Amino acid sequence: MNTKHTLMTIGVGIIGVVTFAGTANAAPVDLTAAKAKCDAAITERVAELAKLTTRVNSAKALTADHKATVGGILSASNSGLNDLKAKIDADTDAATLKADCGQITAGFRIYALRAPQVRLALAGDRQATVLTKGTTIVPKLEAAIQKAATNGKDVTDANAKLDDLKAKLADATTLLNGLVDNELTFTPEQWNANHGVLSGAMQSLKTSQADLKTALADAKAIIADLKA
């Protein structure tokens, strides 16, 4: 919703500036109206950054390092947008205003890059937490299976599920290795050159998410089997 709204606002703002610039000799200049639209676009982004900051500060799964990195990105974006707003408010010609207003999107990419980066960092670190929990329960499941076997139970299925669980955890470990650190390095400039910079990280997270869900299902199946 916000993204579409912002795009429309910026679009209208930029078109207004362009129209204004193109007809500078024929019509009166309305810098004030153009600046208001640019300021509104900045205000929306600053509000989005505040929401993201609140989420990051309260995120339990986010590691301290990632929290610091994300916090730095959000803080720098917030400062940059406020500085840009001050510059826009001080602009005195249409060409400069047009260029500055264009920087709201191209220079910061709050919706296209920064917000997804934060969400992917949250998702990646949550997965890392799940991975740790999964790794912790493996020896407990192994012990339970061994005990059941000693009692004379057929544990063929339970062992097969345990093998699959281990394989899925191993795959997720590989996929998550350095993923968040890497995806947080992308800049608005890189996104401008390649809109798919986050595609690889997203795909890896989707795969590891599926791996972890399967691992959890395996663990539940093992427990159900042993309790039967």
Add this chain to the structure above:
Amino acid sequence: MTARNTTRTTRTTNRTMKQTTMHRSLLATAAGLLLLAACGSTSTSSKVDSTTTRPATTVVETTAAPETSAAAVTTVSVAPTSAAAAPAAPVTVDASVDQALKDADALLGANDQDMASASSAAANGG
């Protein structure tokens, strides 16, 4: 007459005493046999207990026959080899595993939302 009567009475008394003695002997013998029988029974039970091999598994415990005969000993010895046929005791998994799975489910559920939002935002640009 009196002397003859006295002799007859004495003979009768002697016969009665002999019969009483026999009865007492029979009773003593019977009691002795019963005691021996009782001892023999106890001895047999002890022998079974000392020679019975009790497997540690619950499967054996539930299928074992009373340990008072040779047949019971055989059943207990064979039971472990046919354990698959009997239901195995359920195993209790560490309670912390259930909690870890619940926590993991919640974390992955939150991820679904964030990953969907990240995908749509990246696609929209801005």
